[in-house]
Amino acid sequence: xxxxxxxxxxxxxxxxxxxxxxxxxxxxPPLVAAARRRVGPxxxxxxxxxLAQELPVADGSVDVAHxxxxxxxxxxxxxxxxxxxxxMAPGGVAFLIDNDATRSTFGGWFRRALPSYDPVAVQRFxxxxxxxxxxxxxxxQMASRADFERVVRIEFAPRLARAILREHPGTAVxxxxxxxxxxx
Numbered sequence: 001x002x003x004x005x006x007x008x009x010x011x012x013x014x015x016x017x018x019x020x021x022x023x024x025x026x027x028x029p030p031l032v033a034a035a036r037r038r039v040g041p042x043x044x045x046x047x048x049x050x051l052a053q054e055l056p057v058a059d060g061s062v063d064v065a066h067x068x069x070x071x072x073x074x075x076x077x078x079x080x081x082x083x084x085x086x087x088m089a090p091g092g093v094a095f096l097i098d099n100d101a102t103r104s105t106f107g108g109w110f111r112r113a114l115p116s117y118d119p120v121a122v123q124r125f126x127x128x129x130x131x132x133x134x135x136x137x138x139x140x141q142m143a144s145r146a147d148f149e150r151v152v153r154i155e156f157a158p159r160l161a162r163a164i165l166r167e168h169p170g171t172a173v174x175x176x177x178x179x180x181x182x183x184x
Contacts (some may be wrong), residue, residue: 002087004080005054007068009035009045012020023057025050032062042073052080055087062087065094072096072120072180081129096180098122101136105174109164113156121177131180135165141172147170 003014008023008031015022016039024039026032032049039045050056052071065088071080084094100108110179111117128134135155142148148171153161 001178002055002057002065004055004065004067004072004135005046006035007031007070008045009038010038011066011068012047013042014168015066016042020142022046023048023130025052025055025057027051052077053083057087059086063089064164065092066097067095068097069099072109073098074125085184089117092184094182094184098178098180100176100178102176103135104174105168106140106173106175109156109160112163113160126178128144129182131182133178134181136177138175138177138178139172140175143171145171 001019001022003011003015003024006026008013009024009026012022012024012035014177022045024035025046026047026049029049030060032047035047039047052067065084070079085137087093097124099107099110099119100119101107101114123133140148142151149165152164155161156164
């Protein structure tokens with residue numbers, strides 16, 4: 001199993017429960033260090049520094065690849081898709097999770113943050129690349145308003161975050177995502 005853009009390694013321990021081996025790849029050194037700390041005691045997980053465009057794994061060695069809000073956002077990610085083609089084993093499956101800007105409250109916020117984003121062009125790109133898309137609706141639910149505000153401030157530029165927080169009460173938001181997948 002390969003987790004591309006594994007960040008601080010949050011998902012790696014759960015992946016390790018069912019995978020024979022798990023490799024997390026992350027381009028940002030502080031996050032690589034955090035992921036290594038997180039999985040230190042887990043014997044079948046390794047975290048490597050690397051880019052989606054230059055995956056540090058062998059040709060044809062990956063049965064399952066996962067990228068969650070990391071690199072694969074449509075046009076422009078062709079070098080990373082070429083790398084997926086190189087590393088995926090025959091019959092392997094890649095799963096890419098991306099924002100769906102066409103629906104949900106969060107999708108509206110995303111469109112405000114990136115007004116030039118063209119969801120029709122993005123979907124056409126993924127269709128042309130041979131990926132199936134499954135629309136999912138998830139929900140962010142925070143324990144407190146302070147937690148919710150912290151996350152919104154991480155996700156959006158200060159001015160937009162302030163506007164969102166003025167307009168949106170509570171500690172939760174509906175969040176549409178696109179699960180894209182392809183068998184190799």
